[in-house]
Amino acid sequence: MDSHERRQDPRFTGSVEQTRAKYHDTPNSMCGMAVNGHVPGSP
Structure with a gap:
């Protein structure tokens, strides 16, 4: 599987920054x- x-x-x-702003913009999220x-x- 790996x-x-x-x-x-x-x-x-x-864009990681745009995705974080839209879906993961919380203090506990490690996205971005x-x-x-x-x-x-x-990339």
Whole structure:
């Protein structure tokens, strides 16, 4: 299962920042936050 690529989240708007603002803009959400210097989901 680990070798299978995940499908794209249908809520993704093309920008992690826009998606966070629209769907995940809460203090507890980690969406769009940097982890080890990289924002997951960004190119």
